[in-house]
Amino acid sequence: MHHSNTPLDTRRLTRPADSDQFIDLDRLLAMTRRRLSLVALCAVLGLVLGGVFLLVTPPTFTAATRILLDENLTKFTEEREARPAPSQADSMVASEVEILKSARLARVVVETLDLHDNPAFLDPPQSPQGWLRSQLRSLARLLSGSASAGEPTEEARIGRASAILQQNLVAERVGRSFVIDVKYSAKDREIAGSVARAYAEQYLSDQLDANFDATQLAVTWLQGRLDQLRSDWLSASMAAERFRAENGLTAARGELVSEQQLSDLNNQLVLAQAETANARARYDQYKAIIDSGEESAVDNAIIPTDLAQGSALTDLKTRYLSITERAQEIEARFGEDHPQAAALRNQGRELRRQIFKELRQVTESYRTEYEVARTREASLRENVGTMSGESSATGQSMVKLRELEQQSSALGKLYETFLARYEEASQQQSFPIAEARVISQANNPVSPSSPSKTLALGLFVTLGLMAGAGIGGLLEFRERFLRTGDDVRDGLGFDFLGYLPLLGSTRSTRTQASTPTGEPSALDHTGSSLLRVAVFSPASLFADTLRSAKLASDVLLPNKPSKVIGFVSVLPREGKTTAAANFAGLLAANGARTVLIDGDLRNPGLSRRLGSQPKAGLVEALVGRVAWQNALLADQKTGLSILPAVVRGRLSHTSELLSGQAMGTMLEEMRSHFDYIVIDLPPLGPVIDARAFAPLADGFLFVAEWGATPRALVRRTLQGEPLIAARTMGVILNKTDMKRLPKYGSAGGAERYFHRYAAYYGEQSG
Structure with missing residues (x-):
């Protein structure tokens, strides 16, 4: 790690070619575990929609009859040649199928059964999609001006009934035999049976009429x-x-x-x-x-x-x-x-x-x-x-x-x-x-042929599973946030220092004690409890991650008796202030002389959480109104010194204050009084204050919000800040959801085994 003002080694910020492009089986299984609840929710929704579909869709009944084309029936009345060739037989059966489907035969059936005067046949119950199609057709006819007024004529009713018959009739050859299977589907079981029987009867009658007419002509x-x-x-x-x-x-x-x-x-x-x-x-x-x-x-x-x-x-x-x-x-x-x-x-x-x-x-x-x-x-x-x-x-x-x-x-x-x-x-x-x-007479069907309950529910559940998998896959492949240490190491090229759990999410990160009574402290305030989590829970994962950050600073800055460490992030509200305050508090509680500086002069969140409203702070010390020693606040429990930022109005030259000679002089003076100088800096990006302060810092700890900070944004930001990137000692992932973290861990990754270390952080093992 370089700590001098040297260009960033861009190879550290280059994403490995295979890390995000190759999807292996373990990654697919991990994705499945992460999105299993979404897929299950979509499957349940599909099941509900399937039930609604079955409730609102009227049943359809299908009656079937089978007709055998048998030339042997006339062998005693006329001389016949040998059975026709297979190709001729195929043509013959196909011709008879077309006769069954013909409009002429449909008209005969309509007139035989008076279907053109049967409201149950002409206007059966419709499914939602059928009703929607009929409404759209009516609207189209209305818009085109083709809607006819008055009662339709008998010929029109016969034509409509014939069209309905042809639409719902299925006539097909059974295999390679001379048998034709005739099926008719209707919303009424009696209509379905009567139509199927009438088709068979009228077809046989049509054959007799055709034979008689031909013989009569001869x-x-x-x-x-x-x-x-x-x-x-x-x-x-x-x-x-x-x-x-x-x-x-x-x-x-x-x-x-x-x-x-x-x-x-x-x-x-x-x-x-x-x-x-x-x-x-x-x-x-x-x-x-x-x-x-x-x-x-x-x-x-x-x-x-x-x-x-x-x-x-x-x-x-x-x-x-x-x-x-x-x-x-x-x-x-x-x-x-x-x-x-x-x-x-x-x-x-x-x-x-x-x-x-x-x-x-x-x-x-x-x-x-x-x-x-x-x-x-x-x-x-x-x-x-x-x-x-x-x-x-x-x-x-x-x-x-x-x-x-x-x-x-x-x-x-x-x-x-x-x-x-x-x-x-x-x-x-x-x-x-x-x-x-x-050869098979059509009877009135007993049970509906459609919709099939099992098939419909299975189809909707399958569609729900597919939709859930699709949405989950889309969310996964759009996943571009920092989730694990591998994302930090492989995606950014920096050392990963650990996870800071989402405060209040687990017992290990929940504040176990309130601020002690007694002598007033700089952090005696209801909003300051999150700034002392590491102090109140020294055996937690939260505190252990901050110790890892301290170890990294000690290892990477061995020749610095007094270290100036800046806390930075890319976006606001990523928990950088909380991490900096707890890091400084943990150092002070362990006996190190530590000062915490609120360097965010535009949005001093640290200073707003203090137990009292200071009258002077960093700005007054830099402009010479007060000595910096007189602007310090003390935390009686940990011995931490805090230099707040008292901002009265909007400052337009904050970057000059943080990078000016006065700031450098103050830091040099502080080095003789403190072992660690921790400064909470504004977020990177459009705000240039952290960039201006970079030459004065010995190292930076980068804080990113777990599952919310895009890797690409961090990479591009650090590529534009080579000095900060060169002095970054590691990355801390804050606000980590420890229950969801194992789902994002790779095969063999430490994230999948955090639950086994629960006893080391004061929790019951699972």
């Missing part, structure tokens, strides 16, 4: 198509019969061999012509179909059964018709933009291309067959012409007749096919079976 279309096909078939049959009658194409039998041969040739020719006509008809028919384009060819083609491709075409055509029918059903139910309808149309187009390709091959085979039949017919015709010279008119007539007959036969088969499909659709229309069923 039956209507097939009916019109059947009428047209029947008319065409009858016309073709009548044309064939008229042609036969007009041309006399009847079979005649002769008895001559030549006639029989001719008849046989004619028969063979007729058969050949028939085959040619049949082949040509089929070829022309399929060629016309191919020439009409892919879509028309696939729709109008007749599947042949006499070729190898017939079975393949039949399968393709069957698949194509089934997919087309399914696509039409889905489009009728969900619209043309539905993803499954689009997928089915794509599959139909692919099948149509395959069918058209097969039709081309069939047409080519029929062309070859026709060419063969025509060649055979020409050969027979030549033979018949050779034998009988019969003209080709009859043969042509027969060909024409066969052609007419084939056309009539084709139309008849087509008519039969459509008639069978019409009958099938008519039968399906008569089966009222939906592809879904309810």
Whole structure:
């Protein structure tokens, strides 16, 4: 420690890099202990708020029903393909979920249950937050001028009720199954149960209506198509019969061999012509179909059964018709933009291309067959012409007749096919079976689903704990005050001399005796008891800390037979005067010749606590009005001499008085009469009196209020006062709350073990 007028070693005032930045587990535990009461208070407050929330929040009841999408219900009424792929199944279930959530179905439920005329449904009890939201919406509508006057119309009430239904309804798929879970929440348990049941019923009814409408459309279309096909078939049959009658194409039998041969040739020719006509008809028919384009060819083609491709075409055509029918059903139910309808149309187009390709091959085979039949017919015709010279008119007539007959036969088969499909659709229309069923019926809920008492109370308690921890953490991380000796040593770089307990907080610091009676003393005054704590309680921690300060002054000032020690602080009312008076009183009580000077000429707190009002003091001694020896007051109990400060009015040159030649001369004279000269100086900072007195002092004892003096303020103040910093012998933390001090001690710090030394300070050990 340097005691000469040397610059401050700024390294002593530098905060170690790790001391305030690194937070270890011990520090976190210490913070928790310090703020445990705050966290507990916030948790209790959260519990109270949770109870209030449960009291003011109306309960909500939830009813649930489960619907299974089961295609097996219609397996006896219509042919179905294999179960759809997983992606298609997902789309199907998602589509049904959206149907349940739709506004149309909500409107049907509202009208079924008359919810738009139910006040309990439209205006249920509201929670505080719900009431606040409704008031804000009403205020917004009022400010915007959109508030409508008069009673709302029925359509408006239905729309509002539908919106409430959609808002409180939850429909979701259960896992990867075909089960849809439908839940509805309401403030009334009966409304919740009735709405959930009505949703299931109306959904099944909607499915039946959709199936019936789709089948009705198909039956209507097939009916019109059947009428047209029947008319065409009858016309073709009548044309064939008229042609036969007009041309006399009847079979005649002769008895001559030549006639029989001719008849046989004619028969063979007729058969050949028939085959040619049949082949040509089929070829022309399929060629016309191919020439009409892919879509028309696939729709109008007749599947042949006499070729190898017939079975393949039949399968393709069957698949194509089934997919087309399914696509039409889905489009009728969900619209043309539905993803499954689009997928089915794509599959139909692919099948149509395959069918058209097969039709081309069939047409080519029929062309070859026709060419063969025509060649055979020409050969027979030549033979018949050779034998009988019969003209080709009859043969042509027969060909024409066969052609007419084939056309009539084709139309008849087509008519039969459509008639069978019409009958099938008519039968399906008569089966009222939906592809879904309810597997879990909704009942009126017994207990509310929300708010959960346990969850709500737990949540509020958790929020309270979090708030308490947050506030406590904020307070801790904003903690910038001097609390422990480590704060002094690490944060300021000065020696720590000890704690002065908050007077009156513990038995060790409580004044045990009153001022003795007898001869008047300088400290015989009701306000002077705090100035003699160390004298009345010599075995207390308070007195022990002052002894530590005396030891520091003796060690650091070994060559000073008479020591001038100044007591300073940064802020007013930190207890500097009390510490100085008790320090001087303890020195005097131990036999040292000690004088206590009240150097705070602007606010002489020490002098105001004296038992009598002195007529002269430090100012009068410095200006030469009285000798300083005549201005001294004596404490008869301790032998302490006191030089008060008698201030009459505001002094503007106090710093010149404290640093002037007169002050230096007086101190030199006092050194020959006293071992210790203790001076109570004004606080540092804006007041420059202590700075002015610094060259005359041998050392300073710095007093800081525990938990109230910021470290940064002390550091910056001493950095601006290098001479005082260089002569500071140590720091004393005053007004220490000894009950709270252990909470701020670090792991292994002495602060956590002060209670074990209670017996040494005249107290019972804990």
